[in-house]
Amino acid sequence: MTTSVLSLTKRGSYFEASRAPRYSLVFALPLLLAYEGLAAVLSGPGHDSQVRNGADVLMKDVFIAVAGRHGPLIFMAAVIGISIWFVSRDLRRSGQGLRPAILGGMFAESIALATIFGFVIGTITVKLLGSLHVLAITSTLPEPLTHLGWTTRLMLSLGAGLYEELLFRVLLVSALAAGARAAFGWGTRGAGAFASLVGAVVFSAFHYIGPYGDPFQLQSFAFRALSGVAFSALYLLRGFGITAWTHALYDAFLLL
DSSP states (O other), X not given: OHXXXXXXXXXXXXXXXXXXXXXXXXHHHHHHHHHHHHHHHHTSTTSOTTOOOHHHHHHHHHHHHHHGGGHHHHHHHHHHHHHHXXXXXXXXXXXXXXXXXXXXXXXXXHHHHHHHHHHHHHHHHHHHHOOGGGGGOOOOSOGGGTTSXXXXXXXXXXXXXXXXXXXXXXXIIHHHHHHHHHHHOOOHHHHXXXXXXXXXXXXXXXXXXXXXXXXXXXXXXXXXXXXXXXXXXXXXXXXXXXXXXXXXXXXXXXXX
């Protein structure tokens, strides 16, 4: 009895702490550093200098439109500054530091989730559409990018985990949920379900836009929409950090 109670207490402490900003945002920091570092290296001569994650380009373009060539720098400063503020506030409120064991557990959890996501979502898509062809549509890398080297593919995978989750989950889903509560007077669950579904459709459609977008196929659209629902649910349950890493590792496993 005592062992069971202690086990539940420790498990509950891990799940609660790993969703907190002090862990979630610090856990996502290596994704930001690795993506931006690879992007900087690959922007040199002889590399795929024009290739970036679409969500990254979209958000930075907004800042470029407002602040000109300094837009990307202002964007990065805003992301880092806001993250530091959230982490600092959470550290003060909790009165606790960061425990490496929890960060290690978050990484192990992300690997496990990334491993099962493709199979589970692919199986559900097959059940809905009745086509085994969909099982081959697991890579989110558009066909025009299949010639790229593994470092560029890795960079795109990391960017997808970081910036697509920031854009489509943190910003879009949160905005849709707030709008639904204000416009329709829905509760948290109803607004969250609405935002997750609409956000998933937008997330899937995003992969068919632009010069590197895929040609539209119902199977791949459904697969990505279901992925969007899964990532939205994961974001609501486990927070930004684990969701971003799960998405990045999921893409990396497939693309590499």
